[in-house]
Amino acid sequence: MTSHIATDRAANRLGSLFMVAAMAGFAVEDAFLKAAAQSLPIAQVMVLFGAGGAMVFALWLRAKGQPLAPKEVLSRPMQVRVFFEIFGRLFFTLSLALTPLSSTTVILQATPIVVVAFAALVLGERVGWRRWLAIVIGLLGVVLVVRPGGDSFTLLSLLAVGGMLGFAARDLASRAAPASLGTAVLGLYGFLAIVLAGALYGALWEQQPFHTPQPNALLAVAAAVACGVFAYSALMRAMRTGEVSAVTPFRYSRLLFGVALGVIVFGEGLDAMMIAGSLLIVLSGLVILWRGKR
8 A cells, every 4th residue: 555655646746747848848838939939920920830840740640650630620619729729829928929928827827717718617526615716816917917907908808818718618528529539639739829829819910920040040940840749748747647637737837937937038027916816827727727626
């Protein structure tokens, strides 16, 4: 019995380290995308980033001898997933490019909270009053970060909220996706959705011609692809190592990495409202995880 408990603890520690590494990778990916968008059209950044990630996952599938387009990718849940992937990625990338990295990262942490709310409202999952209270408090944290009506509020502040809602709906659709679709297939079509989102945004809104990227911009996009693939792989490894309830709370380490990069690299500032909103979002998410485990 003692040996079994020690093994579980070791697996939980390893899974937690993989989760922290994944969140660090995603935060660095966001920073590289923000840097690339300073010298390239946003649509071009999305197309290059999505194409690079899709190529990596396509090579991964071919190396494993798996098909790139199994018939299950045409299922209704996958169609819904791709739609919200496009929606979420578009608004999230716009938020990265046009608003502070720190606030975008904080708002993104509300995604699990909204997933639980959507699961109750759309799928009819049972959510008790304590988790509903935590959901409301977490959304109040988002309001503190966005600060509608404040001097610093603009419509651009809502971009991160749109991205967060898109990702929450995508995650909910992923739960209904065919179980036969592996993580590499989901990764491939997730990155292809980014390509489509960038192309649509460029054609319908931005309407800036693509141009030959400077070496530093191209390097930033390539680094974002590398960080994104690493983070995605580490995330999958984390969720398969140790107990989900022990590993999942470490998702919130992304907030620390994202805020630190925003302050150190991009010179962004923090204030009491941002810190208070961050605490409400994280504490609400942890309460929801704890109540869900019970």
